[in-house]
Amino acid sequence: MRLLLAQARGLPREQLLNVEVGHGALFGLQVAADGVLKEGR
Numbered sequence: 001m002r003l004l005l006a007q008a009r010g011l012p013r014e015q016l017l018n019v020e021v022g023h024g025a026l027f028g029l030q031v032a033a034d035g036v037l038k039e040g041r
Contacts (some may be wrong), residue, residue: 004029008037 002019006012008029011019030038 005035005039006040 002008002016003013006016006019007020009019028039032038
């Protein structure tokens with residue numbers, strides 16, 4: 001989940017530990033037609 005959120009936020013893979021995923025939080029990830037991930041809630 002951290003990797004997907006990092007990609008959606010445009011962060012490099014090296015910053016995975018800086019991505020916070022709240023316990024029980026609901027996250028939505030949308031894949032655009034061009035394959036780009038976007039974060040939503």
